[in-house]
Amino acid sequence: MDAVEQAKSGDPGMPMGMADAATVLFTQFLRFDPQAPDWPDRDRFVLSAGHGSMLLYALLHLTGYPDMTLEELERFRQLGSRTAGHPERGHASGIETTTGPLGQGLGNSVGMAIAERLLAAEFGDAVVDHRTYVIASDGDLMEGVSHEAASLAGHLGLDKLIVLYDDNSISIDGPTELAFSDDRVLRFRAYRWAAERIDGQDHQAVADAIRWAQQSDRPSLIACRTTIAFGAPTKAGTAAAHGAPLGASEIAGARERLGWNYPPFVVPDDIRTKWRAAGARGEPLRRAWETQLQSLPSERRDEFLRRQRNELPGGLDAAVAKLCDDFRKANAKIATRQASGTVLDTLTKVVPELVGGSADLTPSNNTKAKDQKDVRRGDFTGHYLRYGVREHGMAATMNGIAVHRGLIPYGGTFLTFSDYARPSIRLAAFMGVGVIYVMTHDSIGLGEDGPTHQPVEHLAALRAMPGLYVYRPADAVETAECWALALQRRDTPSLLALTRQALPLLRSEAGSENRSAYGAYVLAEADGPRRVTLLATGSEVSIAMAAREALATDHIAAAVVSMPCWELFGQQAKGYRDAVLGTAPRVAVEAAVEFGWERWLGPRGAFIGMQGYGASAPGEALFPHFGITAERVAEAARSLL
Numbered sequence: 001m002d003a004v005e006q007a008k009s010g011d012p013g014m015p016m017g018m019a020d021a022a023t024v025l026f027t028q029f030l031r032f033d034p035q036a037p038d039w040p041d042r043d044r045f046v047l048s049a050g051h052g053s054m055l056l057y058a059l060l061h062l063t064g065y066p067d068m069t070l071e072e073l074e075r076f077r078q079l080g081s082r083t084a085g086h087p088e089r090g091h092a093s094g095i096e097t098t099t100g101p102l103g104q105g106l107g108n109s110v111g112m113a114i115a116e117r118l119l120a121a122e123f124g125d126a127v128v129d130h131r132t133y134v135i136a137s138d139g140d141l142m143e144g145v146s147h148e149a150a151s152l153a154g155h156l157g158l159d160k161l162i163v164l165y166d167d168n169s170i171s172i173d174g175p176t177e178l179a180f181s182d183d184r185v186l187r188f189r190a191y192r193w194a195a196e197r198i199d200g201q202d203h204q205a206v207a208d209a210i211r212w213a214q215q216s217d218r219p220s221l222i223a224c225r226t227t228i229a230f231g232a233p234t235k236a237g238t239a240a241a242h243g244a245p246l247g248a249s250e251i252a253g254a255r256e257r258l259g260w261n262y263p264p265f266v267v268p269d270d271i272r273t274k275w276r277a278a279g280a281r282g283e284p285l286r287r288a289w290e291t292q293l294q295s296l297p298s299e300r301r302d303e304f305l306r307r308q309r310n311e312l313p314g315g316l317d318a319a320v321a322k323l324c325d326d327f328r329k330a331n332a333k334i335a336t337r338q339a340s341g342t343v344l345d346t347l348t349k350v351v352p353e354l355v356g357g358s359a360d361l362t363p364s365n366n367t368k369a370k371d372q373k374d375v376r377r378g379d380f381t382g383h384y385l386r387y388g389v390r391e392h393g394m395a396a397t398m399n400g401i402a403v404h405r406g407l408i409p410y411g412g413t414f415l416t417f418s419d420y421a422r423p424s425i426r427l428a429a430f431m432g433v434g435v436i437y438v439m440t441h442d443s444i445g446l447g448e449d450g451p452t453h454q455p456v457e458h459l460a461a462l463r464a465m466p467g468l469y470v471y472r473p474a475d476a477v478e479t480a481e482c483w484a485l486a487l488q489r490r491d492t493p494s495l496l497a498l499t500r501q502a503l504p505l506l507r508s509e510a511g512s513e514n515r516s517a518y519g520a521y522v523l524a525e526a527d528g529p530r531r532v533t534l535l536a537t538g539s540e541v542s543i544a545m546a547a548r549e550a551l552a553t554d555h556i557a558a559a560v561v562s563m564p565c566w567e568l569f570g571q572q573a574k575g576y577r578d579a580v581l582g583t584a585p586r587v588a589v590e591a592a593v594e595f596g597w598e599r600w601l602g603p604r605g606a607f608i609g610m611q612g613y614g615a616s617a618p619g620e621a622l623f624p625h626f627g628i629t630a631e632r633v634a635e636a637a638r639s640l641l
């Protein structure tokens, strides 16, 4: 309450109500070592109710995380402090994931618990045996993503996932009964969780409940009845404890009621000593774990540590070069989704940490490699997740798998349903985690399913997201190259936009250089001085190539530039970009809206693409219907000369 008062903003209520439950968890149960915060076998703790960030910061400070100093608590919510308004991964050790958008942390925790089970199945319980604990609020349990994630967790029987639910009956608008009357305990039991209600401010009850949850063969929800802003004389138990400082008189009253006689930011020595002792509990456990790790065969130990460092195995470049060669030899005229499936058949062998999945579109997304086995309740030896029709839950879960470390998650759905996963994609970009989205059916080219399924604004919307790398390969070779780039970028998410329809092979030249790594490159230079430059991505690159030929018959020399990844192209040196784009007029073609293309088109450019939503018809009929043809591209080029 003092930090929030000093910052003149923030949320004092939830930290005061959940302080008891959190104290029991951190002092008696949670396995962690503040001196080795990245200890791979630590228990994970997620404060899903990120608005209560001060609770986490206080716990990290009291238990002795070196970077969470008292000064940081005093600088709550100030520029450059570790103590941001909501916990941000990377700002301080002990913050496992970024939370704040309600529901996301709970979703991440399911991914963490899955990662723990998968790694235990692979490396053994002696080195992987930890729990995932969460503090979640009413808001977390109202959000749709938590329903999806909880349903998945129950289905998989993630028995080491324990959620302390702050059942305080208050949210911002007032009492939760204004909007929330389902029985949360019964709901979670129906998800195949163990769920009980307790008095969340009775230390013994909390400890007993955590012990009970640890024994359960299911994920557990402990509904902790608490009073928001416990101790504040008039604001306790009310929505007034939300989103603003309590004010001087409430704080004075709370000090009196709680029997707390110290000034702000003073931790008495005896209390600090007890907390530090709680924080020191983990060190012998961590040291014992290190001995266990040493007892693994050296090859297994090296593999475990390689994964923890987020380093890729050797052999990836050679495997991708061979895939490209094979595609060229076969003159692979296939859909890029199919090429992606072939690429995965190889990559899942070379990169064993890949964990695939799809939101119930496996046969369409081609996400399941030949050798991949399903992950099932009770059997975590497989590396393929059946996420069910839960795009948002899948994306939040993938973030949790990625931040856990040790595995690289990829997951598929239709590109148009990236909207259903967008809040989690944004957090992946924001945190800088290397999850990979395999988004197929990337334009009107998908055909008969019609406009509900045909993305038009999605590429623009995804390219607008800072930190997300959007790849739209033009053929099988570019697909392999883009997969390699996505894998190499361990500190940013990547999204592959892939076609349903077959595409010709355009990259027939020999050589192992990954040309997609430039983001854009001249696929076909003009015969003679360039009079026009045609820019395209994905399925429209072959349309641009046909337009180039049509223009050649009129003696108009046109170059075709393939632009599989705008973000990478934007990072190239200006000289390279200028050379690729040229000084001649430009025409861009993409089966999507124009939004964003002005960046590459310049003042004299023309765009051929979608003006609105698509239609239900065979894909071959839709391209001419919407005027996305080589003839139209050539016409636009001529009109610019």
Ligand SMILES: Cc1ncc(C[n+]2csc(CCOP(=O)(O)OP(=O)(O)O)c2C)c(N)n1
Residues within 6 Å of the ligand: 013, 014, 049, 051, 100, 101, 102, 103, 137, 138, 139, 140, 143, 166, 168, 170, 171, 172, 228, 242
């Ligand atoms: C996705 C999302 N929507 C809205 C908010 C804004 N917000 C912050 S806290 C909160 C609700 C707080 O109620 P509750 O979750 O019960 O927490 P408590 O009252 O126990 O602090 C809301 C709506 C948010 N953080 N995330």
